[in-house]
Amino acid sequence: MGRTLIVTNDFPPRAGGIQAFVHGLASRRPADSVVVYAPKWRGSDSFDRRQPYEVVRHPGTLMLPTPGVARRAAELAKGCDTVVFGAAAPLGMLAPGLRSAGVGRVVMLTHGHEASWARLPVARDMLRRIGQGADVVTYLGDYTRRRLASVIPESKLVRLAPGVDTSAFHPGAGGAGVRKSLGLEDRPVVVCVSRLVPRKGQDMLIRSWPRVLREVPDAVLLLVGGGPSRNALERAAAGHVARGSVVFTGSVPWATLPAHYDAGDVFAMPCRTRLAGLDIEGLGIVYLEASASGLPVVAGSSGGAPDAVRHGETGLVVDGTSEAEIAGALTGLLSDPARARAMGERGRAWIEGEWGWDRVAARFSGILTATATGTEPAAEWR
Incomplete structure (x- = not known):
């Protein structure tokens, strides 16, 4: 099984929906197949010790596609055949450098802000460039797909929406x-x-x-x-x-x-x-x-x-x-x-x-399997 590097600004212990989404994806992969590169937040040391996979922290609270972040990501990418960007913009700009470091496949997740970028002339051009560096760009639903399709080829777009832990969120939960x-x-x-x-x-x-x-x-x-x-x-x-x-x-x-x-x-x-x-x-x-x-x-x-x-x-x-x-x-x-x-x-x-996590995790696994085999995700995922 190949190893996956997840590069993301959005990761716990910082709270938020995107953070929960990216963490949920990472946590449902085999522990030895994942390394996460994310910013440092209050409580991150104790949080990271509880994770079964490696988490490497950037010293600040925000990562931008700077030379220093690019170098660290390239070091971590050694031995990884896939990189997943927790949000395409702006860190997806690192994709060409990571390909040069040996990564074979690039998957980028998108959320609401990428759909917003698709509306602005300058940001739109940047998002187009980011998309050129991806093999797969995920979208949340019909609205975000329509926005992204004006900038990113539809052949790259695959639906991947968050899962919900129904064992935690349920009637009678306290x-x-x-x-x-x-x-x-x-x-x-x-x-x-x-x-x-x-x-x-x-x-x-x-x-x-x-x-x-x-x-x-x-x-x-x-x-x-x-x-x-x-x-x-x-x-x-x-x-x-x-x-x-x-x-x-x-x-x-x-x-x-x-x-x-x-x-x-x-x-x-x-x-x-x-x-x-x-x-x-x-x-x-x-x-x-x-x-x-x-x-x-x-x-x-x-x-x-x-x-x-x-x-x-x-x-x-x-x-x-x-x-x-x-x-x-x-x-x-x-x-x-x-x-x-x-x-x-x-x-x-x-x-x-x-919307259960088992379904979402299987979908994500399929995307990564396509990465390993060189085949594209199933048409019904689009």
Whole structure:
């Protein structure tokens, strides 16, 4: 079996959906077949000791395609027949040098920001150059595929979306304990698990919340996560909604995320596209984790987010800029627990059938097997 070098800026212990995705791929490969090259973060030493494969850390918190990073990557590539870039842009620019170091095949993962790059003249040209260095470029769903296909030959594009650990994210994962600790035992809870940044839409949840409270007076909005918008969001909550109806947890340990999802009755992240289409949601693994947890999902219509929801079946897709749409979706689900429960059950079944990690890991293995044999991934993957 060949050895694979994974070069990525996105890797735990830094939290985030891309980080979880790349870590999940690495962790499901044979331990002696993987080496990861990633930036250093607080807690990375203890995290790395728990991994069964080698993790090499760049001394800073960001890797760019500089000569120093290129040299270190080339050293690590010795003995590797494949390199996987955790995100194509910008580190995919290292691909030609790694080929010169002996790597035979290059696989690049893409996410929302590459789809954004495809819209900008200068970034578009850079993304085209990056794509020229790849044998396989993965995409998350229909939205990102359409964007990438304007820059990268479709013959290189293969779908590879994140998996969900259904043994960790499931109904009854500890939500009762979270509710008790926060004093929310008997109240209807809308939960949002995400980084607190404008695109994710926590501000719109807060602005919509007075409308929700008019219909469901004892409802609570539970915002899980940290981020640069926290202070502004707390000020907005203090000025617009009833005291105690919005609860901020701040950042929580990764291992407790399933319990925080399970504390909700409805999951909501009404993401919206910002900056003239440059700041978009690539997919939204949080929607998949919420569905795995048995919750109905309210998602924004930004970018590829609708690919993570079956509208009307596992949840609802709304305009993330409309307070009325957001509030209407939330009150409708909170006021009809049977409908909400049925959506959650369908969502759980969908995740088990199509988004489980076993399926994703097999897909990734197939891509790497194609690398080793010189054949292309199966046509149905495209």
